Amino acid sequence: MVVRKKRKLLLLAGIINLLVLSLIGCKNSSTQVESTTWEYHRNPDEVGWSFDKLKKAKDYYDSIGSTAAMAIYDGKVLFEWGDVTKKSNVHSVRKSFLSALLGIYVQEGTIHLEETLNELGISDNVTLTMLEENATIADLLTSRSGIYLRAGEESLLMRWNRPERESYVPGSQFHYNNWDFNVLGTIFNNKTNSDLFEEFNERIAIPIGMEDYVLEDSIYKYELKRSMHPSYLFRMSARDMARFGLLFLQDGQWAGQQLIPKDWISESTSVQTPVPTSIEYGYGYMWWVADAKPFNELGLYSAIGRYGQSIDIIPEANLVFVHRVNSDRLINRTVNHVNDKKRLTLLEKVLDAHIGD
Incomplete structure (x- = not known):
């Protein structure tokens, strides 16, 4: 009888401890990851962020199919939602990774945009026409090669919407x-006589202390019936993507x-061309750049990938x-993917929680 009573007391104490830990996690708007070099803001309110409004943002995050999100404020983690250590395909975010590498070699004089x-x-697989051969590296960077x-x-939509040559x-x-x-990607490897993945690892991932990426x-994905030029794909965690963003x-x-030239940061994340199909963004050098209110007033620029990566x-x-949807799961690619409108609505709710320092 005494043993049974003692077990009940221990069980009750365990439940109380779990509730306390849950409240602490809610208070910090984060579930801190063990074994990390990130520093954390212990209390959002103390650094100018409303706990109540961040909770409303979290409620919206929970409703739209997101699988992870993370915010870095003043160099420290403001909150973590979901598993920020899980690696999955970043999809077109990869293009902004390559843009950073290209900037290094443009400054060094190895690559010339013209x-x-x-x-x-x-x-x-088909011969380029004389007109097509006139496209420059700058045209490719801004997706204006013609x-x-x-x-x-x-994607199917990209195939359907492809113009005539x-x-x-x-x-x-x-x-x-x-x-x-x-x-x-092919041009980068040819001009540098190197490999873009090895360059990314040595020039960016290791110096900024990525904790999960190896x-x-x-991988290079070859689809030779379509093209001789492979796609260069990255799998990465939310917390390592956040390091790239902080860089x-x-x-x-x-x-x-100075890992990436400052001038390149400015140039590549400025609007180089309007995007007629977008009401929020123009386009830089493989970066999406806000060119309409309210985000342009905040200087927003984004690396965006399919299904809700950003x-x-x-x-x-x-x-x-950083926002993630784990596209390894079929249901996240078909039902739970987060479009730009939902992702930017979530971002607005997060920014609305900033009440000043």
């Missing part, structure tokens, strides 16, 4: 086009080192926001 595909010797060929990692002169018309982005999380928020600096950088709020 170089044409003719000068670079770029072709594909080259409308089959490419790897294309030579519909536009290179540099004259934005059309989101995976051919441009995949060819940039070189084996990156850009810090103008390319990390621990006193790294949103908001300089005026000193904030990096």
